[in-house]
Amino acid sequence: MANLVAGIKSMKLYSHIDRVYNELAELGKSGDVPLTAAELSEFDQLHYHGTDAVDHAIHMIGIDKSTRVLEIGSGFGGPARHVAHNTGTRITALELQPAQNRMASELTERCGLSANLTHVCGDILTCDWQQQQFDAIVSWLAIFHIPERARLLALAGDLLSSGGVFYTEDLFSRQRFSQAERAELASGLYAGHLPDLQTYQAEFEHAGFALERVDDMSDDWTDFTTERLRDYRAGRARHVRVHGEPTYLALEEFYELVNRHFRSGKLGGIRLLARKP
Numbered sequence: 001m002a003n004l005v006a007g008i009k010s011m012k013l014y015s016h017i018d019r020v021y022n023e024l025a026e027l028g029k030s031g032d033v034p035l036t037a038a039e040l041s042e043f044d045q046l047h048y049h050g051t052d053a054v055d056h057a058i059h060m061i062g063i064d065k066s067t068r069v070l071e072i073g074s075g076f077g078g079p080a081r082h083v084a085h086n087t088g089t090r091i092t093a094l095e096l097q098p099a100q101n102r103m104a105s106e107l108t109e110r111c112g113l114s115a116n117l118t119h120v121c122g123d124i125l126t127c128d129w130q131q132q133q134f135d136a137i138v139s140w141l142a143i144f145h146i147p148e149r150a151r152l153l154a155l156a157g158d159l160l161s162s163g164g165v166f167y168t169e170d171l172f173s174r175q176r177f178s179q180a181e182r183a184e185l186a187s188g189l190y191a192g193h194l195p196d197l198q199t200y201q202a203e204f205e206h207a208g209f210a211l212e213r214v215d216d217m218s219d220d221w222t223d224f225t226t227e228r229l230r231d232y233r234a235g236r237a238r239h240v241r242v243h244g245e246p247t248y249l250a251l252e253e254f255y256e257l258v259n260r261h262f263r264s265g266k267l268g269g270i271r272l273l274a275r276k277p
Helices: 002-008 019-026 050-061 078-087 098-110 149-159 179-188 197-206 218-234 236-243 245-263
Strands: 068-072 090-095 117-121 134-140 160-173 210-216 267-275
Touching (some): 019 245, 050 078, 050 134, 050 160, 050 267, 090 098, 134 149, 149 197, 197 267, 218 236, 218 245, 236 245
Parallel strands (some): 090 117
């Protein structure tokens, strides 16, 4: 697991995570001052469209307080906290990186959501789930890190109850990448699996899932990442003041890389809902 953690930290999005505490200081919420999930939502969501995207998943899946949910790649814990707060369900948030997991757990405790949200640090492929079952597995921009797609989906099938769903927002390949582009994506995005759209869907079907909804988000996410980069650069003075120049430059580099590959027409985005029979 140590090698995996070291590798994924090549992503500039996952460096300088103290930026969350810097933002809390700006709000006057340093130390152990109680928080709400809403106060964190501006900077604890690492995917696109923030809590709107999470609300979309809640609606599509039909999550309520009786739904047992597992999130793969929970990051700072933002989506899981939003789900727990807004539905009252119990959710398990799995994160590979220990530093992010510790911070996420601390923030969840400060939000008073620890009774509904359990943070687990580990690799989805090697965790001992002790015969746990879930009604929904969710993931926002995380499973493209995992190269063993067939193994992941087989495990998901074992973890899901009959009729359970797998919901993901993820990346795929719209056009063939050059060797240099693949190397940059492997380092800058820690991209372990970027199949084309047809292959992406077939992998779920081969694993025994029934596809209920597949949305191509590529154009939407191209616009989103373009606006994100523009707005981030426009706010440079503020970001450098709050976080320091190294943090600003790291995130700017990451945002530029992602947007460049979306604008090239080669990197695509997918929103998928698949059901276990």
